Amino acid sequence: MEIKEINVSLVCDILNEIMEYELAGVVRYTHSSLMVSGPYRIPIVTFLKEQASESLKHAQQAGELIVGLDGHPSLKTAKIQETHRHSIKDILEEGLEHELTALSLYKKLLGSVTDASVYLEEYARTMIGEEEQHSLELKAMLKDFG
Ligand SMILES: [Fe+2]
Numbered sequence: 001m002e003i004k005e006i007n008v009s010l011v012c013d014i015l016n017e018i019m020e021y022e023l024a025g026v027v028r029y030t031h032s033s034l035m036v037s038g039p040y041r042i043p044i045v046t047f048l049k050e051q052a053s054e055s056l057k058h059a060q061q062a063g064e065l066i067v068g069l070d071g072h073p074s075l076k077t078a079k080i081q082e083t084h085r086h087s088i089k090d091i092l093e094e095g096l097e098h099e100l101t102a103l104s105l106y107k108k109l110l111g112s113v114t115d116a117s118v119y120l121e122e123y124a125r126t127m128i129g130e131e132e133q134h135s136l137e138l139k140a141m142l143k144d145f146g
């Protein structure tokens, strides 16, 4: 296997993009969890709060890697659109869209670290696995709505 040189500034830029996106996820899921109404409120609020905590954990992990690479973690969050649509279906669809975008960011990271850093490659793959799992969960939750 050929070991490539890691492009630290590119990797830090992608990690910062991930960090900003995950921080936006904290805001999005917290907002969503407050907007749920109806008979299925309780399990969905629990799920959304878990996703908010998970996003914070993911943002912190990306931040730690940035610091480890001598980069500077961002103070910004990615832009979130307020759609003013708060039916459970809308909330879950927005969540799914969010997870798929997160997934694409981790895939972008994987592309920049493959064969250049075993640790970062493992990290990217693990995160891709987690975000895929979240997307599948959301897809399953959306099935009910036809
Ligand atoms: Fe995440």
Ligand SMILES: [Fe+2]
Pocket: 054, 099, 102, 130, 131, 134
């Ligand atoms: Fe996620």
